[in-house]
Amino acid sequence: MHPPYPLRRRAFGILATLTAASVAVPVLRAQPRLEKTRVSIAVGGKTAFYHLPLTVAGQLGYFKAAGLDVEITDFPGGARALQALAGGGFDVGSGAYEHTIALQGKGQMFQSFVLQGRAPQIAVGVSTRAMPGFHELADLRGKRIGVSSPGSSTNMVVNMALRRAGLTAADVNYVGVGTSSGALAALRSGQIEAISNVEPVMTALEQKGEVKIISDTRTLKGTQEVFGGPMPSGCLYAPLEFVQKNPATCQALANAIVHALKWLRTAGPSDIIRTVPESYLLGDRGLYLAAFNKVSEAFSIDGMMHEEGSRTALKALSALDPAVRADRINLARTYTNEFARKAKDRFKA
Secondary structure, three states: OOOOHHHHHHHHHHHHHHHHHHHHHHHHHOOOOOOOOEEEEEEEOOOOHHHHHHHHHHHOOHHHHOOOEEEEEEEOOHHHHHHHHHOOOOOEEEEEOHHHHHHHHOOOOEEEEEEOEOOOOEEEEEEOOOOOOOOOHHHHOOOEEEEOOOOOHHHHHHHHHHHHOOOOHHHOEEEEOOOOHHHHHHHHOOOOOEEEEEOOHHHHHHHOOOEEEEEEOOOHHHHHHHHOOOOOOEEEEEEHHHHHHOHHHHHHHHHHHHHHHHHHHHOOHHHHHHHOOHHHHOOOHHHHHHHHHHHHHHEOOOOOOOHHHHHHHHHHHHHHOOOOOHHHOOHHHOEOOHHHHHHHHHHOO
């Protein structure tokens, strides 16, 4: 005997609810719980365009949307941030991909898990006041060259330039000047005769005719000329053990960065100015936008590392650092595209 119609309708409603719940459960399980929601990131020169995707991800709430509470600590240069990360004081670093290769050469395993830049965005210039008669790279012998910090990417780029002239790091004197107003002051005061730095510092000096650019990796073409191939730059990287133990957290970080990279591809001048903190502008919005235009193609499109770029980085490092033996480096362990690939699919980057 069938129950009255109202009861049958109620039973159907309960069944529908249970069915919907059973469908929803797998969806919820597809979003893994983060192993760490609070993540500390060490960065060298946070105000530089080199780290703009990191800044955008924070300013637009992409980290928060991914379930993360990110604490960013700024250091004067990438080498200093690297030391802090390698010393165990931070979870993740925002810095040059080549650090993962250099660290492996010292027996420490670190891994890049999302790429921010596909060109170093670094230019080398000589002071037009201190070296008005500059003619060739060999003229830098014995000169003081400002870098963000000794051992950083700015240091490596100028080393590559010197190598073309038959010079080595021992032929010049490096001075750590940071990546902001301190770098400008160092050149203008005569503390240094040449500088290797990032944007917007270099455009600030160029616009006033204070430097003559002699080596430039702010564009893909310039990077090809300096390194002989594509050269990846800024990335998020961490101890390999951290990446392996915290895959959901690394995925959340990669999601935020790739989301920021996609935003940067279509952001207009007013969007950029509204998003970055006022202190990033060096007191001149026009300057900041001019600098952005010079490096805009240097940002990664989708956070993915390409094998050719990793080989270029290894070739450059092995030529400059005797501790890096190319035949002893396992490039496959210095980066992973697992997280960037998923983020790329998610955001259609």
